[in-house]
Amino acid sequence: MNAKKIAAERAVDYIKDGMIVGLGTGSTAYWAIEKIGAKVREGLNIKAVATSLRSEEQARKLGIKLIPFSEIDKIDITIDGADEVDQDLNLIKGGGGALLREKIVAAASRQLIIVVDESKMVDKLGAFPLPVEMVKFGYEITVRKLQSLGCEPVLRKVDNDTYITDNGNFIVDCHFKRIDNPSELHNKINMIPGVVDNGLFINMAAKVIIGYNNGDIKELI
Ligand SMILES: O=C[C@H](O)[C@H](O)[C@H](O)COP(=O)(O)O
Numbered sequence: 001m002n003a004k005k006i007a008a009e010r011a012v013d014y015i016k017d018g019m020i021v022g023l024g025t026g027s028t029a030y031w032a033i034e035k036i037g038a039k040v041r042e043g044l045n046i047k048a049v050a051t052s053l054r055s056e057e058q059a060r061k062l063g064i065k066l067i068p069f070s071e072i073d074k075i076d077i078t079i080d081g082a083d084e085v086d087q088d089l090n091l092i093k094g095g096g097g098a099l100l101r102e103k104i105v106a107a108a109s110r111q112l113i114i115v116v117d118e119s120k121m122v123d124k125l126g127a128f129p130l131p132v133e134m135v136k137f138g139y140e141i142t143v144r145k146l147q148s149l150g151c152e153p154v155l156r157k158v159d160n161d162t163y164i165t166d167n168g169n170f171i172v173d174c175h176f177k178r179i180d181n182p183s184e185l186h187n188k189i190n191m192i193p194g195v196v197d198n199g200l201f202i203n204m205a206a207k208v209i210i211g212y213n214n215g216d217i218k219e220l221i
Pocket residue numbers: 024025026027028029080081082083092093094095096097098099102
């Protein structure tokens with residue numbers, strides 16, 4: 001059983017005709033976008049905003065109507081994945097590098113539905129390295145400031161090249177191992193000049209849908 005797929009497809013049940021929908025990024029959100037595409041082919045009438053160039057491309061191929069932010073005030077529902085989810089529904093996101101657009105879209109959404117497989121549920125955030133998006137200028141010093149917050153920062157690379165986000169920035173993956181106060185850490189990181197945003201999503205998820213390998217689905221609100 002594909003636990004990511006069943007969670008993602010359940011979330012799509014919440015999308016109704018006429019809604020503006022935020023499309024997440026990653027291997028779980030992928031299944032939600034596929035399902036939305038299938039429903040659009042069957043006549044569902046929605047407009048969408050994508051959180052990455054990858055998801056935008058997928059949506060375009062499926063015939064999902066995409067609109068720019070200039071044409072909307074609010075997004076009704078966003079369906080997105082996560083790298084870790086704690087018991088308070090706080091999240092680490094950005095494993096796929098899309099955290100900044102994801103956070104902008106999430107903050108503009110009436111409802112953020114997170115779709116994950118069971119492996120993403122944790123008691124404490126932090127085993128997954130926290131992605132931090134930063135501008136290139138002066139990044140060496142920005143990284144040292146991050147390190148002083150108690151993590152081991154690693155500049156993200158793909159093959160041998162430095163990873164560049166859809167926004168033209170770097171990502172540094174911060175190995176904290178355990179994050180005791182996610183809200184405080186979120187604010188401290190975002191206070192560092194050069195940091196654009198970090199992958200902690202605090203009090204943003206309205207609902208988390210968990211898919212289990214045995215086919216079960218659980219919803220947390
Ligand atoms: O930047 C990527 C996103 O935050 C993803 O939603 C997150 O990394 C989870 O991805 P996946 O569903 O592939 O595990």
